[in-house]
Amino acid sequence: MRIPALALKRRQWEPFAFATPALVLIAIVIVFPLIYSFYLSLRDFDLSVGPDSAFVGARNYGEALLRDERFIASVWNTIVLIVPALVCELLLGLGIALLLNRVTRGRPIITALLAIPAMVSPVMAGMAWRMMFGVKYGAINNLGRQFGLLDVYFDWFSSPFMSIVSVVLVEVWQNTPFMMLVLLAGLQSIPQELYESVRVDGASPWQSFWHLTLPLLKFTMMVGIMIRMIDLTKLFGLIFVLTFGGPGGATETVAFNTYLVGFKDFRMSYAAALSYVIVGGVLILTLVFQLVQRWREARAA
Amino acid sequence: MSTLVGTSQAVAVRRVNRHRARRWLADVLTYLGLAATLVFFLGPFFWIVTTSLKGNNDFFAFPPVWIPSDPSLAHYAALFTRASGLRYFLNSLTISSMSMVAALLVSLPTAYAIARWRFGGTIFGTFLLVLRMLPAIALIIPVYLMYKQLGLTNSYFGLVMLYTVVYIPFAVWLLVGFLRDFPVEIEEAAMIDGCSRVGALVRVVVPIIAPGMAVVALFAFIATWNEFLFAVVLTGIETKTMMVLVTTYTSGGTDMFYGEASASVVLGVLPAFAVAFILQRYLVKGLALGGTKG
Numbered sequence: 001m002r003i004p005a006l007a008l009k010r011r012q013w014e015p016f017a018f019a020t021p022a023l024v025l026i027a028i029v030i031v032f033p034l035i036y037s038f039y040l041s042l043r044d045f046d047l048s049v050g051p052d053s054a055f056v057g058a059r060n061y062g063e064a065l066l067r068d069e070r071f072i073a074s075v076w077n078t079i080v081l082i083v084p085a086l087v088c089e090l091l092l093g094l095g096i097a098l099l100l101n102r103v104t105r106g107r108p109i110i111t112a113l114l115a116i117p118a119m120v121s122p123v124m125a126g127m128a129w130r131m132m133f134g135v136k137y138g139a140i141n142n143l144g145r146q147f148g149l150l151d152v153y154f155d156w157f158s159s160p161f162m163s164i165v166s167v168v169l170v171e172v173w174q175n176t177p178f179m180m181l182v183l184l185a186g187l188q189s190i191p192q193e194l195y196e197s198v199r200v201d202g203a204s205p206w207q208s209f210w211h212l213t214l215p216l217l218k219f220t221m222m223v224g225i226m227i228r229m230i231d232l233t234k235l236f237g238l239i240f241v242l243t244f245g246g247p248g249g250a251t252e253t254v255a256f257n258t259y260l261v262g263f264k265d266f267r268m269s270y271a272a273a274l275s276y277v278i279v280g281g282v283l284i285l286t287l288v289f290q291l292v293q294r295w296r297e298a299r300a301a
Numbered sequence: 302m303s304t305l306v307g308t309s310q311a312v313a314v315r316r317v318n319r320h321r322a323r324r325w326l327a328d329v330l331t332y333l334g335l336a337a338t339l340v341f342f343l344g345p346f347f348w349i350v351t352t353s354l355k356g357n358n359d360f361f362a363f364p365p366v367w368i369p370s371d372p373s374l375a376h377y378a379a380l381f382t383r384a385s386g387l388r389y390f391l392n393s394l395t396i397s398s399m400s401m402v403a404a405l406l407v408s409l410p411t412a413y414a415i416a417r418w419r420f421g422g423t424i425f426g427t428f429l430l431v432l433r434m435l436p437a438i439a440l441i442i443p444v445y446l447m448y449k450q451l452g453l454t455n456s457y458f459g460l461v462m463l464y465t466v467v468y469i470p471f472a473v474w475l476l477v478g479f480l481r482d483f484p485v486e487i488e489e490a491a492m493i494d495g496c497s498r499v500g501a502l503v504r505v506v507v508p509i510i511a512p513g514m515a516v517v518a519l520f521a522f523i524a525t526w527n528e529f530l531f532a533v534v535l536t537g538i539e540t541k542t543m544m545v546l547v548t549t550y551t552s553g554g555t556d557m558f559y560g561e562a563s564a565s566v567v568l569g570v571l572p573a574f575a576v577a578f579i580l581q582r583y584l585v586k587g588l589a590l591g592g593t594k595g
Contacts, residue, residue: 014414014418014498015414015417015418015420016414016420018410018411018413018414018420019410019411019414019415019420019421021406021407021410021411022407022408022410022411022469022473023411025407025462025465025466025469026432026466026469028466029444029462029463029466029467030432030435030440030466030467033440033443033444033447034439034440034443036443036446036447037439037440037442037443040442040443040446095334096334096335096338099331099334099335099338100335102327102328102331103328103331103332103335108581110335110339111581111584112577112578112581112584113339113342113343113577114338114339114342115577115581115584116342116343116346116570116573116574116577117342119523119573119574119576119577120527120569120570120573121526121527121528121529121544121569121570121573122527122529123527123529123544123547123548123569124527124544124547124566124569124570124573127547127548127550127551127562127565127566127569128345128346128348128349128563128566128570129345130551131349131352131559131562131563131566132345132348134559137360137361137559139344139345139348139365142363142365143365145363145364146364146365173341173342173345176342177342181584230434233436234436234437234438236437236438236529236530237529237530237544240529240533240548241547241548241551244551255436255437255438255530258438258442259438259441259530262441262442262445263445263534268442268446271442272442272443275436275438275439275442276439278436278438278439279435279436279439282434282436286434
């Protein structure tokens with residue numbers, strides 16, 4: 001059965017022929033635009049001024065990193081949203097995964113139901129919650145008034161702090177199911193015999209959780225956090241419908257800020273530069289995360 | 302002697318009983334916890350669906366009416382006629398279906414080249430992973446300018462092409478997995494019997510990995526359906542998708558057109574409900590690779 005190898009030698013063009021459509025499309029729709037975008041980022045192209053632009057070198061990057069207070073604030077805002085969202089998603093996801101791991105009857109159906117928030121568009125999730133947060137007719141204020149917890153029409157988006165809390169709440173609602181699914185898969189890959197053997201050795205349920213489950217789940221948790229973290233740096237749709245960056249720019253994320261620069265102010269070159277700063281930031285974040293993980297593994301070993 | 306045995310038995314029975322009671326309590330607490338979880342995660346959907354069916358009397362009532370006393374589809378009718386919601390729903394459907402088919406058609410041969418000949422090696426694999434992680438915001442600025450030059454904004458074609466290509470990395474990634482599971486021997490047998498390479502792929506491989514392809518297709522559909530940034534920048538009045546339509550309801554502050562807005566959210570999340578049930582087994586893999594985010 002050496003035919004494939006023979007065929008490979010005789011017809012080396014075949015794999016290329018198979019991959020060509022995808023490669024050509026990727027080149028046209030992704031690679032070329034990215035190169036063009038980099039070229040743009042070195043100029044001062046501004047659609048609101050006119051079609052002409054001049055080469056300005058790294059000025060846009062300098063402005064973004066050193067002088068643009070709004071962009072720097074948006075970096076901070078993104079971090080302020082990411083950190084509590086990640087912590088809540090991890091803890092809540094772990095809790096639900098542990099609960100689901102205990103039950104056998106009805107697990108598939110419960111899992112599928114819980115996965116739904118993670119499958120809907122952030123825009124739709126944001127819209128549903130925007131209505132839930134509604135001042136006069138929203139479900140939350142209605143519920144609060146019905147049970148006498150609220151006696152006023154509470155505006156969830158009036159203060160920066162409450163807006164951040166609201167955005168984090170919706171984000172946690174939407175993506176905890178993802179974390180739960182990942183952790184549940186991790187939990188189920190732990191062999192049952194391990195639990196039995198530590199129980200025979202007299203470990204309490206708490207001890208077996210702390211010394212067996214958690215260490216074995218660490219890798220899965222890291223993968224889950226990493227994926228969520230990268231996704232959260234792209235937070236856009238949720239912000240667009242929930243707060244539109246407000247109040248006073250308190251929930252303006254980097255992606256949203258770049259969108260405004262590009263498609264409200266029409267400063268195309270500057271938006272291109274900002275998008276490259278974001279790509280660079282995400283890349284550095286990913287690398288640092290992996291390095292820290294390796295370093296900790298090496299230290300543990 | 303017999304009394305001694307009796308008491309030790311009684312102790313054992315009591316211990317077993319206590320163990321059983323504790324276990325029963327833990328089970329009850331587990332199911333209670335899961336019930337609360339379900340209420341939190343599905344409650345908003347329940348509320349949106351009931352709101353979309355409520356008439357004005359129920360909507361303005363206090364204390365609030367949670368289950369509509371006189372459900373009607375009036376808001377859906379208004380959404381379809383007044384807000385041309387039907388058109389935007391069909392736009393979403395068309396664009397998602399076309400992108401789904403195109404992504405599959407382009408990705409299958411590429412995945413095949415990787416699975417059978419290790420095309421591109423690890424470099425190509427890493428390249429695809431990097432593309433997967435690329436923020437959409439980095440792409441939309443140059444693509445918008447290009448499309449404006451080429452007259453591709455406000456067109457199905459432009460959006461479908463963009464969605465297709467953005468989805469290639471994910472589709473290839475999943476398809477390679479399915480193709481690797483496929484025994485090469487069957488394919489070789491077909492080729493010895495005189496089938497061409499393409500013939501073997503189409504007549505032998507595709508029918509067998511069809512379920513896998515369906516998974517990829519459904520994820521592609523939902524990702525395209527859910528995509529917002531490209532859609533909001535590149536669509537115009539005729540080509541708007543449901544995601545863009547729904548954001549038009551944010552203009553009235555938080556107290557807006559609840560009826561139509563909730564009806565459009567219901568239509569917008571419908572595919573997610575369907576796919577979540579169909580794809581139960583593949584949810585982790587698909588979500589982990591970013592399958593539902595365009």
